[in-house]
Amino acid sequence: MSKLRVVHYINQFFAGLGGEEKADVKPEIREGKVGPGMAFAAALGQEAEIVATVVCGDSFYGENMEEARKLVLDMVKGQKAHLFIAGPAFNAGRYGVACGDICKAVSEELGIPVLTGMYIENPGADIYRKHVSIVQTGNSAADMRNAVPAMAKAALKLARGEDLKASEDGVMEKGIRKNMYREARGSQRAVDMLIAKLSGQPFETEYPMPDFDRVPPNPAVEDISKAKIALVTSGGIVPKGNPDNIEASSATKYGKYDIDGVTDLTSDAYQTAHGGYDPVYANDDPDRVLPVDVLRDMEKEGVIGGLHRYFYSTVGNGTSVANSVGFASKFAKELKEDGVDAVILTST
Amino acid sequence: MVHICTVVPISLTVGANRIVPAIAIPHPLGNPKLDKKEEKALRRQLVEKSLKALQTEVDGQTVFEC
Structure with missing residues (x-):
């Protein structure tokens, strides 16, 4: 049997083109495997x-989501692919959204199995998990060695027409309900669950509420x-020198800065501390x-009546939802x- | 609160109720291709739109398109 043809999608960083200064590059296609594709090739094996x-x-x-989607789709179309893999994106927000979006488009337009991988808090996970199989990964590329074999295994299963299970394959729940036969009728099961709950016994809901x-x-x-x-x-705007040392990514703090009498944020006095976008324009x-x-x-x-004397700033780059909620609950009170x-x- | 941001789907996911789409990720309220005066005028337009959003009653997530 001939091998399955796989097309892989990655960003500029994992392709080795560069970081934020290359984040504007348009889609391009290369023959064979690139970057994390090496590890995928090993994990996919002979199949x-x-x-x-x-x-x-x-x-x-x-x-340029519409344009980018179309350009990438056209490139994938020409490859007569059997399977499409994107990422893994870990906790990179724009990369995660791109992986989810292009997987959804390839699945809908070309009708081939698609798979991506990312961290559970990546915004792409929430947006696309309903449509696309997403293997849950760690939050940084340090997890590459676990992420790639898990993704390769799940992708091959999809290509063979098998279903993926959250518990077995490490994919995120899609929240899709399937009909199945149960011995006890619904009213019986509901009452059983209620009694278990009231008596402090464990029970498993049949319909978990989304968060x-x-x-x-x-x-x-x-x-x-x-x-x-x-x-x-x-966006990480801080006084020049970043006096509070707000981290360029995965921020654990925010800053509160006095702008009394400041009529303009100049490059002499302010800068960005953000490490997730090209800082040239903000600086x-x-x-x-x-x-x-x-x-x-x-x-x-x-x-307007007036501009508040202080502004609040943090770096929204891989910063956890829990940290962000913590920051906002403090400064919203002050505001x-x-x-x-x-x-x-x-x-x- | 009004959220000025470029990638609107992310704003919708995190739950902002008043959303104003911005120019670009590295310069949401500017465009370095314009001269300073034009750029400030563009920024003012976005801030004016945001103030309008703040003065508009909404009953759920609303994107204030151009």
């Missing part, structure tokens, strides 16, 4: 062969010309991330106590 690798910059994909983190929207600001507006960012003019200059003008013109009426949050 399958990586015939081509598509490389695309994370920013290019994130900022929705939603808040009801606040009412509209009535009179913006009287409102005190605060600026918050995950050149930090207002491109945190619009202090415009809000000062509006304050002077009476468009309320300081009489702030509305917040503009900017993200890169």
Whole structure:
């Protein structure tokens, strides 16, 4: 039997093109395996062969999703592939979204099995797990040696037409319900579960609730010309020298900075501490991330009541949801106590 | 709160209720290709749109498109 033809999708970093300075590269296709494809080739063994690798910059994909999707799809189409693998993306947000998006598109357009891998908190996981089989990986490339064999094994199963199970194959739950036959009828099972719950016994729900983190929207600001507006960012804008040493990725802290009398964020006095995007533009003019200059003008013109004296900043780059929730619950309280009426949050 | 961001699907996933799409990941409120004056005008437009979003009642996640 001839080998299965596999096409692999990776970003600019894993292709060895470079980091953020190369995140804008358009999709390109290379013959054979590249970067993590070496490990995949070993793990796939005799059954399958990586015939081509598509490389695309994370920013290019994130900022031009429709165009990027089309370009990559066209490249994959030409390869007569039997199987499509993307990543693993670990906890890289844009990469995870790109992997999920292109897998979904390849599956829908070309009808071949697709698989990717990423960390459970990667935003791509939440968006695409319903549509795409995603192997759960660690949060950094240090987990490559575990991630690749698990992904290769799951991908081969998919290619053979077998179903993947969360417990066996390490894939994330898709949340798809399948009909099955049970001896006891529903009312009986429900009462059994209720009795188990009331008596403190373990029970397994048949329909787990997804972990929705939603808040009801606040009412509209009535009179913006009287409102005190605060600026918050995950784009890592800090005073020059990053006095609080906020980490370039996986931040464990945020900063609170006084901008009393500051009318413009200049490159002499401010910079970004973010390690997940090309910092050239933000360092050149930090207002491109945190619009202090415009809000000062509006304050002077009476468009807004005022700009809050402090801005809050952290680095949203692989930063855990738990940390982020922790930061916000602290500074949101301060903002309320300081009489702030509305917040503009900017993200890169 | 209004969230100004470039990758709107991420904002929708994390649960922002008022979302204003931005210019680009490394410069959400700017465009280095423009001259300084034009760039500031572009930034002002985005901030004005955000203020408008803050003054708009919403009953769920809402993206304030251009």
